Amino acid sequence: MNGMQEYKNRTSKIRQAMRDRGIEALLIFDSGRHNFLRMNYVAYLTDFISVGPETMLVFPVEDAPVLFLTPSWDIPRAKDESWAADVRPFREFWSYLSKTPAKIGLIGREAMHVGLHDEIVKTLNRTPVNAKDIIEDIARRKSEFELERLRKAAGIADAGVRALHEEARPGLKEYELAAIVEYRMRSLGAEDNFGMVVAHHHNNALHPPTDRVVQEGDIIIGEITPCIGGLFVQICRTVVLGQPAPVVQEKYAILKTAMRLGMDAAKTGAPASDVAAAINGTLIEAGYEKYCRPPFMRVRGHGLGCGSSAPGNLEDGNQTPLEEGMTFIVHPNQYLPETGYMTLGDTVVMTESKAEPMTRSSWNLYVKE
Amino acid sequence: MIFGRHSVLKRGCSTWDPKQVPQAEFESRLDGARKAMAQRDLDALVIYGDNYSFADLCYLTNYFPKVRGGIAVVARDGAPSVLLNIGSRDIPFAKTLTWVDDIRASNQVGAAGAELLKEKGFAKARIGLVDSGQGFPLPQLEEMKRALPDVRWTNEDALFEPMRLKKSAQERNAMRAAGRVLDGIWHDAQKVIEPGRKEYAIVADIDRLARDAGAEDIRILAGEKRLQPPSFNRSAGLGTHWAVYLAVQHERYWAEAGRTYDFSPDAKLQAAYQKAHDIVARMAAQLKPRNPVAAIEDTARRQLGEIYPAASAYGLGNGIGLNQWEAPFLNDEDARQVGARSVGATEFAENMTVALRAAFESEGKLILFGDSFLVTADGPASLLGR
Numbered sequence: 001m002n003g004m005q006e007y008k009n010r011t012s013k014i015r016q017a018m019r020d021r022g023i024e025a026l027l028i029f030d031s032g033r034h035n036f037l038r039m040n041y042v043a044y045l046t047d048f049i050s051v052g053p054e055t056m057l058v059f060p061v062e063d064a065p066v067l068f069l070t071p072s073w074d075i076p077r078a079k080d081e082s083w084a085a086d087v088r089p090f091r092e093f094w095s096y097l098s099k100t101p102a103k104i105g106l107i108g109r110e111a112m113h114v115g116l117h118d119e120i121v122k123t124l125n126r127t128p129v130n131a132k133d134i135i136e137d138i139a140r141r142k143s144e145f146e147l148e149r150l151r152k153a154a155g156i157a158d159a160g161v162r163a164l165h166e167e168a169r170p171g172l173k174e175y176e177l178a179a180i181v182e183y184r185m186r187s188l189g190a191e192d193n194f195g196m197v198v199a200h201h202h203n204n205a206l207h208p209p210t211d212r213v214v215q216e217g218d219i220i221i222g223e224i225t226p227c228i229g230g231l232f233v234q235i236c237r238t239v240v241l242g243q244p245a246p247v248v249q250e251k252y253a254i255l256k257t258a259m260r261l262g263m264d265a266a267k268t269g270a271p272a273s274d275v276a277a278a279i280n281g282t283l284i285e286a287g288y289e290k291y292c293r294p295p296f297m298r299v300r301g302h303g304l305g306c307g308s309s310a311p312g313n314l315e316d317g318n319q320t321p322l323e324e325g326m327t328f329i330v331h332p333n334q335y336l337p338e339t340g341y342m343t344l345g346d347t348v349v350m351t352e353s354k355a356e357p358m359t360r361s362s363w364n365l366y367v368k369e
Numbered sequence: 370m371i372f373g374r375h376s377v378l379k380r381g382c383s384t385w386d387p388k389q390v391p392q393a394e395f396e397s398r399l400d401g402a403r404k405a406m407a408q409r410d411l412d413a414l415v416i417y418g419d420n421y422s423f424a425d426l427c428y429l430t431n432y433f434p435k436v437r438g439g440i441a442v443v444a445r446d447g448a449p450s451v452l453l454n455i456g457s458r459d460i461p462f463a464k465t466l467t468w469v470d471d472i473r474a475s476n477q478v479g480a481a482g483a484e485l486l487k488e489k490g491f492a493k494a495r496i497g498l499v500d501s502g503q504g505f506p507l508p509q510l511e512e513m514k515r516a517l518p519d520v521r522w523t524n525e526d527a528l529f530e531p532m533r534l535k536k537s538a539q540e541r542n543a544m545r546a547a548g549r550v551l552d553g554i555w556h557d558a559q560k561v562i563e564p565g566r567k568e569y570a571i572v573a574d575i576d577r578l579a580r581d582a583g584a585e586d587i588r589i590l591a592g593e594k595r596l597q598p599p600s601f602n603r604s605a606g607l608g609t610h611w612a613v614y615l616a617v618q619h620e621r622y623w624a625e626a627g628r629t630y631d632f633s634p635d636a637k638l639q640a641a642y643q644k645a646h647d648i649v650a651r652m653a654a655q656l657k658p659r660n661p662v663a664a665i666e667d668t669a670r671r672q673l674g675e676i677y678p679a680a681s682a683y684g685l686g687n688g689i690g691l692n693q694w695e696a697p698f699l700n701d702e703d704a705r706q707v708g709a710r711s712v713g714a715t716e717f718a719e720n721m722t723v724a725l726r727a728a729f730e731s732e733g734k735l736i737l738f739g740d741s742f743l744v745t746a747d748g749p750a751s752l753l754g755r
Contacts, residue, residue, distance in 0.1 A: 077597045
């Protein structure tokens, strides 16, 4: 599907939702503070990832949208690459705003600074209604256009795992190890990466890399999350340098069981909490109930943002139904007292009936001799 | 001002070596903050920072958020506290990056921040809010203020600006180290920038050079005719001309530079690049203590002549340090772009750090040259050691 067809599909659904709610125009904001757990609403309607502090899409129910942004020097890129034909410097937003219709919805408050919000309220002489659910509702099921990008990102994530398998070795510093994975993925076109790769004989948690030198016998844990066209795919895997102690294989097998049961629980129509319950149940049965709670663990997966982050966190109490087209990571990553923290997880897409993994790497503990 | 595509995670080398920047340095900064609080009759400060804009939070605590934001709470006496939007299992790692003992975790920084202020006795107080990066998410800030109806809030975004304008000896060392990393990247990047290669593959090589050198974060913008972030959609091979802007964060401090690679035999383009060098050199010559900040723009205007308006599109420069863009700003418009209320200083002073750049079009191509400098008693010193 080409981009303009996708744009037309999205805008027609959003305009219908606006009419249903009597909203005449939407103000859609992003701050350039990209967060992979949050949706970038401007990117959803423009296919444009901004770099400056202010990006505001004014989206009238009838007329053509106008994209206002800083810095002004990025306007030519926005005109070339975004779906918005009318792109203007952000300073022109204020005079435009004063002429917009009466019933206005605001999307992107989460990324907005109080000063900007106050100025909008002052200019309009009223507080616009929070209308983010209009986009959230439409975006939660990924389109074929998005899935195409996500499949490309998934292939790149697998390539990142292969880089780790091929090049991990004692003597590297943690940050060099992380750079190896990043390099492989960027070379294939990844634009960003929520990536943490660290190594220790007993990891306490994932964290950005340090200058620690990787040792023989280390357990390398990785959360690798490349981005293509603003959409992220995550994969979590564990590598051991040298033959692991039997207890490592034994305990890692619990993660694999939890992963399989978590995947089985991810049925279309089931609540997101079912996945968490299946994973936690496996660990509780293995005697690790206290390790299923903070400070050891919290969620068993989550939506991946910049696109829709539905269904949110896979955790107890999240009754959001899993719908066809949703994408999210299932990860029974776990701290266990005998082995430390180990990682395993795949991004999945919900089909008509169940979750299908988008990444292809083996779930097995990878032993690097 | 040059903005790059902000990464979703600060994923480079993350360490703190107290031998390089000792706790005493931060205690001295804390004393400075408390003097400013006393002058303003503030009972406490709430200092916000996130992975996009962490300068004030980091200046005081040495911590820089990796993903989402957090706050430091500083009272007129007693130990400061830091509340971060991280998981509780992430606290031990966070503690390796800061001298502050009291590190707390919550995914509701607004509500938990209000509780922290109450716990410290500030339910009814005068509190200064420092959010110079304009990043405190609106719903969280509203929640914090709603939970503290008897607090009188004042905007103190600029409170740390005078303290951060002139870099201490430790900061100068850190910035020279960032400059050396950047210089090494430029040196090695020459080997990977080749016509015909995909732009994003070259960017991958440059990114690798930076990360292998211990960079905490990187910004790359490049292009033939304009600066733009790399995209998977741009898969055509590089032509004969490429202008590159690169900024590197190393041990919290940024250094930036711009270079142009031209593989054509076009003498006009070579001459234009030399002109960009000369303009930056002439602007840098103004970096002397007590020289007016406005001298940079005056110099650029004289050198660039009629192309000055177009050539200043990316900005001619700005202060640089814990933030990619900080005081001194060269003009009010530059300051406004990043939410600062003023240029911060009208005269240069010893130990300020400034990035300068010349970017203009020649023969339909972008020509870019830029460097980062320290203001010394003897004039400018390139942080890249050139």
